[in-house]
Amino acid sequence: MFRSPIKHCRACGAPVVYRLPDDGDTRERAICTACRTVHYENxxxxVGTVPxxxxxxxxCKRNIxxxxxxxxxxxxxxxxxxxxLQGAARETDEEAGAHFQIEGLFSVLSVPRVGQVHLFYRARLLDEQFAPGHETIEARLFSEAEVPWEELAFRTVRETLLRFFADQRLGTFGVHSVDID
Amino acid sequence: MFRSPIKHCRACGAPVVYRLPDDGDTRERAICTACRTVHYENxxxxVGTVPxxxxxxxxCKRNIxxxxxxxxxxxxxxxxxxxxLQGAARETDEEAGAHFQIEGLFSVLSVPRVGQVHLFYRARLLDEQFAPGHETIEARLFSEAEVPWEELAFRTVRETLLRFFADQRLGTFGVHSVDID
Ligand SMILES: [Zn+2]
Ligand SMILES: [Zn+2]
Incomplete structure (x- = not known):
């Protein structure tokens, strides 16, 4: 979901210019040159799980x-x-076809460089039957020692897994708020 | 930040139609009739604090x-x-002009009816000097009994305050994940 700059107004199609709005806002926004609509980007x-x-x-090994x-x-x-929570469950069903019970929020990671917040919930698996969707090549279980740490797709996944295994050793799960540069 | 339907492509200005994309996506998206760009809405x-x-x-009494x-x-x-966290601190500075130290994530509330997630952090105030910005009529401190419960602006504020005072009585703060219908 790459975001290129706004060039045209979504309401009327006219060109926009980036400038400060007239309402005291301190950030430049894409403002329509015709209908004056202010377009925000946030x-x-x-959302996902630690099953x-x-x-x-x-x-899951990514097929995309x-x-x-x-x-x-x-x-x-x-x-x-x-x-x-519903989104996290939906993605777990779509990408892994797993059977699970969501237990609670586990990590909230801000990634300002790409303008994202990642939220992971703990999901206790009910069995070892997986039916990965088209976005997944393979879905399988890994112990901490087996995790392909050098082959993980995202920093947020790494930071979440590190905290999950650490908490599991402690025998108690926290909720982790993490900033990723 | 009301969102009306997308009518025109932000890349080229041509009209869009809402339909299923060709990539296996199961939701209708606004797709440009000229350049084929798929426009997502999420x-x-x-972000805010419990100071x-x-x-x-x-x-803060809203002036907007x-x-x-x-x-x-x-x-x-x-x-x-x-x-x-930076956004929560910025808003606390802008709306209340308060001096504070952020202590940790406190609540994550999903409000699917309006397509929002609210995240509140605990913020320990360092003094009683406030300098509210133009979005705030008045900023003041309330004990649990003094809170104007019937005059709160948002359900997420009410749910967060209820949990904050309850945790404070317990003497320990959790991180609360809440769904609001
Ligand atoms: Zn316009
Ligand atoms: Zn287009």
């Missing part, structure tokens, strides 16, 4: 760009009309 | 629509280029 949420069974965590062939936790862009 | 994040001093919490004259926690739309 961060996007990526686990005992000591092992489920990872970016990071084709790299391993990830099931996650994707949150959609309108759903809660963060 | 939930927005509102507190001892037993009391800082609320919606909910002019109602009381709220300092919060606003997260911007590109900042973390959720």
């Amino acid at each position: 961060p996007l949420n990526v 686990y069974l005992g000591e092992r965590v489920l990872l 760009e970016p990071r084709w062939g790299k391993w990830t936790l099931p996650a994707g862009f949150m959609e309108l009309g759903e809660t963060a | 939930p927005l994040n509102v 507190y001093l001892g037993e009391r919490v800082l609320l 629509e919606p909910r002019w004259g109602k009381w709220t926690l300092p919060a606003g739309f997260m911007e590109l280029g900042e973390t959720a």
